[in-house]
Amino acid sequence: MKIDRRCFLSLVIGGAVGTTLTPVPWKLTDDIAIWSQNWPWTPVPEDGPSKFVKSVCTQCPGGCGITVRTIGDRAIKIEGQPDHPVNNGSLCPRAISATQHLYGPSRIQGPMKRAGERGQGKWEKISWDEAIKTVTEKLAELRTRGKPHTVACISDTDGNGSSYLMDRFLQAYGSPNFIRTPSSADAQELALYLSCGRQGTIGYDFRKADFILSFGCALMDGCDTAGQVMSAFGEQDKKTRLVQIEARLSDTAAKAAQWVPAKPGSETALALGLGHVIVRDGLYNKAFIDNHGFAFEDWQDDAGNTHPGYRSLVQDHSPDKVAKATGLSEKVIESLARSFARAHRPVAVSGLGSAAPDSLDQALAVFALNALAGNFQKPGGVFLIDEPDYLSWTEMKIDKTASAGNQHPRVDGAGSEKFAHTRYLPNRLPEAINSAKGDSPVQALLVAGGNPLYTLADPRAAQKAFEKIPFIVSFSTFIDETAEQADLLLPHPHFLESYQDVPTPRGMAHTVVSLARPVVKPQYDTRHMADVVIQIAKNLGGFIENAFPWKNYEDFLRKSLSDQWKTLEKKGFWSDSRSRDTSLDKIFRTSSQRFEFFPMSKFAAMNGNGNKKAGVEKIELPGNIDKLPLVLVPYTSMRISDGAVANTPFMTKTLDANVVLENDVFVEINPKTASEYGLSQGDKATVKTQAGRAEVRVNLFEGIMPGLVAMPAGLGRTGFSDYIAGKGANVYSLIAPAADPASGLNAAWGARAAIAKA
Amino acid sequence: MSTQSDNQTAAAGNRSSGWVVFVFFMIGLVASIISGWVAFPKLLYSTKQQPIDFNHQVHLEQMGGQCNACHFFREDGSFSGSPTLEECKSCHMYPMTGNENEQKFIDEYVNQDKEVPWLIYAEQPPCVFFSHAAHVRGADMQCATCHGDIKNSTSLREYQENRLTGYSRDIWGKSMLRLGEPDHGGRRQKMNDCAECHLKETGSKGNCFQCHK
Numbered sequence: 001m002k003i004d005r006r007c008f009l010s011l012v013i014g015g016a017v018g019t020t021l022t023p024v025p026w027k028l029t030d031d032i033a034i035w036s037q038n039w040p041w042t043p044v045p046e047d048g049p050s051k052f053v054k055s056v057c058t059q060c061p062g063g064c065g066i067t068v069r070t071i072g073d074r075a076i077k078i079e080g081q082p083d084h085p086v087n088n089g090s091l092c093p094r095a096i097s098a099t100q101h102l103y104g105p106s107r108i109q110g111p112m113k114r115a116g117e118r119g120q121g122k123w124e125k126i127s128w129d130e131a132i133k134t135v136t137e138k139l140a141e142l143r144t145r146g147k148p149h150t151v152a153c154i155s156d157t158d159g160n161g162s163s164y165l166m167d168r169f170l171q172a173y174g175s176p177n178f179i180r181t182p183s184s185a186d187a188q189e190l191a192l193y194l195s196c197g198r199q200g201t202i203g204y205d206f207r208k209a210d211f212i213l214s215f216g217c218a219l220m221d222g223c224d225t226a227g228q229v230m231s232a233f234g235e236q237d238k239k240t241r242l243v244q245i246e247a248r249l250s251d252t253a254a255k256a257a258q259w260v261p262a263k264p265g266s267e268t269a270l271a272l273g274l275g276h277v278i279v280r281d282g283l284y285n286k287a288f289i290d291n292h293g294f295a296f297e298d299w300q301d302d303a304g305n306t307h308p309g310y311r312s313l314v315q316d317h318s319p320d321k322v323a324k325a326t327g328l329s330e331k332v333i334e335s336l337a338r339s340f341a342r343a344h345r346p347v348a349v350s351g352l353g354s355a356a357p358d359s360l361d362q363a364l365a366v367f368a369l370n371a372l373a374g375n376f377q378k379p380g381g382v383f384l385i386d387e388p389d390y391l392s393w394t395e396m397k398i399d400k401t402a403s404a405g406n407q408h409p410r411v412d413g414a415g416s417e418k419f420a421h422t423r424y425l426p427n428r429l430p431e432a433i434n435s436a437k438g439d440s441p442v443q444a445l446l447v448a449g450g451n452p453l454y455t456l457a458d459p460r461a462a463q464k465a466f467e468k469i470p471f472i473v474s475f476s477t478f479i480d481e482t483a484e485q486a487d488l489l490l491p492h493p494h495f496l497e498s499y500q501d502v503p504t505p506r507g508m509a510h511t512v513v514s515l516a517r518p519v520v521k522p523q524y525d526t527r528h529m530a531d532v533v534i535q536i537a538k539n540l541g542g543f544i545e546n547a548f549p550w551k552n553y554e555d556f557l558r559k560s561l562s563d564q565w566k567t568l569e570k571k572g573f574w575s576d577s578r579s580r581d582t583s584l585d586k587i588f589r590t591s592s593q594r595f596e597f598f599p600m601s602k603f604a605a606m607n608g609n610g611n612k613k614a615g616v617e618k619i620e621l622p623g624n625i626d627k628l629p630l631v632l633v634p635y636t637s638m639r640i641s642d643g644a645v646a647n648t649p650f651m652t653k654t655l656d657a658n659v660v661l662e663n664d665v666f667v668e669i670n671p672k673t674a675s676e677y678g679l680s681q682g683d684k685a686t687v688k689t690q691a692g693r694a695e696v697r698v699n700l701f702e703g704i705m706p707g708l709v710a711m712p713a714g715l716g717r718t719g720f721s722d723y724i725a726g727k728g729a730n731v732y733s734l735i736a737p738a739a740d741p742a743s744g745l746n747a748a749w750g751a752r753a754a755i756a757k758a
Numbered sequence: 759m760s761t762q763s764d765n766q767t768a769a770a771g772n773r774s775s776g777w778v779v780f781v782f783f784m785i786g787l788v789a790s791i792i793s794g795w796v797a798f799p800k801l802l803y804s805t806k807q808q809p810i811d812f813n814h815q816v817h818l819e820q821m822g823g824q825c826n827a828c829h830f831f832r833e834d835g836s837f838s839g840s841p842t843l844e845e846c847k848s849c850h851m852y853p854m855t856g857n858e859n860e861q862k863f864i865d866e867y868v869n870q871d872k873e874v875p876w877l878i879y880a881e882q883p884p885c886v887f888f889s890h891a892a893h894v895r896g897a898d899m900q901c902a903t904c905h906g907d908i909k910n911s912t913s914l915r916e917y918q919e920n921r922l923t924g925y926s927r928d929i930w931g932k933s934m935l936r937l938g939e940p941d942h943g944g945r946r947q948k949m950n951d952c953a954e955c956h957l958k959e960t961g962s963k964g965n966c967f968q969c970h971k
């Protein structure tokens with residue numbers, strides 16, 4: 001018998017055949033599949049009893065109530081709170097995916113100080129004691145040198161408890177420089193103040209209105225009002241007619257009963273044109289105007305000079321002229337005016353959620369339409385909501401250094417003679433620093449919310465200004481674009497880890513205060529920024545310490561909210577519709593005690609400014625029209641966060657392939673315009689403006705007016721994590737600010753642009 | 759110089775004969791079949807004992823015959839599974855009987871405030887969403903239909919753990935060929951088993967996302 005290679009081969013073949021007749025291959029295949037599903041790095045949901053915690057989303061000013069399902073100490077799922085007066089259960093993708101930010105790699109894990117050059121990304125861990133000591137010493141030193149006014153604080157809000165404590169700290173310390181980051185709220189608040197004499201927000205009763213005339217508001221596109229508006233429109237058998245005036249077929253326009261594509265930047269003219277028709281045809285509410293209106297007709301000031309009233313102002317805006325300015329037909333303008341005036345409960349809305357700011361004149365012109373309809377403080381109408389008064393502010397004493405510091409003019413120029421009524425002018429801050437001779441007028445900057453190096457128009461100029469500030473502290477939760485350039489990071493906890501009061505969101509027709517609360521334990525070594533400021537105040541001692549008689553932020557909230565705290569703890573929100581009952585006699589707090597069509601205080605301020613005209617200011621976009629023949633406009637999308645905090649990776653995943661493809665952002669261009677520039681779908685191109693340039697791709701879109709280039713706001717991040725950064729370009733870096741002469745606020749609704757195939 | 763036929767003969771002489779080849783084939787075949795059927799299951803599964811023995815029958819008598827006295831639904835409808843230390847402690851904070859397993863439980867778990875690491879016979883992978891409420895409350899099924907007659911057991915079965923996947927043998931079923939039902943009298947619990955039962959009971963195997971969320 002000979003045993004050779006063949007025998008060995010048959011043994012193997014026999015073995016193989018035999019194996020197929022056993023469970024081995026079949027069972028192993030199955031088991032390997034299961035084994036591979038259970039590799040230790042595969043995320044596995046927690047198991048255990050669920051809890052549901054009521055809180056509020058603070059990722060945008062929208063103020064939507066949320067219910068967070070937790071298992072153990074893990075937040076599992078975020079849903080809309082069904083009985084919350086703001087959003088009634090609806091929610092945007094930002095909140096739905098907020099746990100990705102909570103547990104994601106963009107978090108700053110503890111206090112750190114810069115170890116390398118600014119922006120190099122090298123950090124050294126330090127203790128909270130050391131971090132707080134560093135800030136205290138720096139602030140103490142500036143104060144001893146008589147320079148407390150060179151400290152500034154940037155925040156994304158001035159309406160909640162922690163921003164109040166920041167502002168209070170600055171006052172006690174001796175600086176007037178509390179600055180709120182820009183938003184479309186700025187012009188609205190100013191318009192409300194000038195025409196009605198109230199600091200607060202304009203509320204619209206979207207649920208009961210039967211005609212909503214929206215001047216480019218991102219009602220259902222962006223955040224801010226998405227929760228309220230979606231829930232208002234979600235109600236069945238609703239007969240509300242929404243008319244959307246916008247150059248682009250946005251989601252709001254698509255859902256509207258009528259889409260009116262007017263040229264961007266012509267909204268003021270259109271609002272005045274509608275006013276013209278309403279006044280001409282006598283369709284306005286005479287009773288309201290007689291009893292509660294001021295400067296509808298020409299009027300005389302105390303010195304006996306005559307000034308034109310609203311009637312004279314709109315005289316100039318006949319439909320034929322407005323048709324030219326807006327690109328709409330006269331017929332459309334006439335019929336729009338009539339349908340608005342004839343509606344039972346119409347509201348005219350501007351500046352809610354849009355990516356581009358409005359001018360003061362636009363805000364005033366649109367707001368005046370509501371006065372023509374006389375629909376104030378009525379169901380389905382406009383409600384004036386005051387600034388939050390739920391926190392019982394306690395008086396404080398300040399020392400001489402502080403009062404001397406507070407006397408200094410604000411570094412951004414707000415409240416100066418020129419811009420007497422404007423509270424914050426963040427977009428002027430870079431310029432103020434960059435043009436200063438010698439030392440920067442800001443020696444220490446506390447960034448307590450907001451992400452100015454991303455959201456300010458022309459962030460490059462802001463970056464240059466920041467380079468001149470010797471000491472920058474960021475309280476950011478995430479390593480965002482501003483935190484990247486800071487010297488010291490004092491991370492604030494995520495909103496699912498901490499308390500935060502949320503005042504009435506803009507647009508709400510009655511007061512609603514919500515409470516964000518710790519849903520899970522802090523994941524990292526973070527501290528509430530208000531706690532840090534209270535600690536710094538205590539360290540500085542004296543009057544500053546005395547101005548902060550609270551143990552910490554929670555103590556401050558409990559004491560200030562007293563009775564309401566219990567309701568907030570239990571329900572997550574507290575609402576008060578008393579604000580709705582105020583009679584018309586009491587709501588206007590202007591010097592005339594009426595609704596001022598031509599605000600006297602605006603006049604007084606402009607008078608000081610040497611500008612006596614009653615007319616409206618046109619905001620010219622900078623740039624040479626021959627070289628930059630197109631107009632770039634930013635747009636908001638519910639699936640892209642355009643605020644301080646970037647998208648979650650999940651949100652980016654939901655974007656269509658003609659919005660973002662790999663790392664490229666698409667700009668929308670009308671096929672007609674595209675063909676003029678030889679561009680086809682998907683082409684790579686360069687968009688150029690006076691402020692900068694960006695590499696993009698082209699998306700041909702019939703829904704955008706010719707001559708425009710529309711780009712989503714919120715992309716082109718450099719901070720956060722690798723999952724988020726590097727997608728597309730930041731549209732704000734292409735749009736330099738354009739100051740509104742009436743308010744000083746940035747009113748650049750776009751930028752002149754050119755596009756060329758790359 | 760040799761002829762062609764010489765060459766062939768020489769080659770045949772150098773090779774093993776056909777039957778030898780066949781014998782080797784058969785050795786391979788039989789050996790693999792035996793090891794596949796006998797050795798493989800032994801190798802694949804390790805046998806483990808539960809940390810403490812537990813008498814379901816005795817407990818059930820004490821608890822009024824209700825499974826849900828210990829395996830209950832939470833308020834939100836989710837199923838609590840095995841009782842936690844906290845729940846066991848509500849009776850067994852101190853010894854109630856002279857039972858050695860009870861003593862062991864108190865010494866090693868209650869006194870040390872440690873959860874008992876029960877081995878769960880019916881544990882499904884985390885990618886599977888299974889709702890007890892839908893089956894027990896919705897479809898009115900008995901616990902025993904899937905889990906067997908645990909109710910009347912006086913001690914815990916040994917637990918056979920799949921060395922590769924870490925899951926209990928009960929899921930696949932006792933039989934390597936997935937024939938018949940498991941020894942314990944319940945059901946096999948792999949995806950096809952769910953689908954088969956759903957097809958029979960509801961007329962449809964159901965959709966992927968119903969169980970894989």
Ligand code: SF4
Nearest residue numbers: 057060062063064092
């Ligand atoms: S709209 Fe704003 S507040 Fe509401 S869920 Fe979205 S991010 Fe949060």
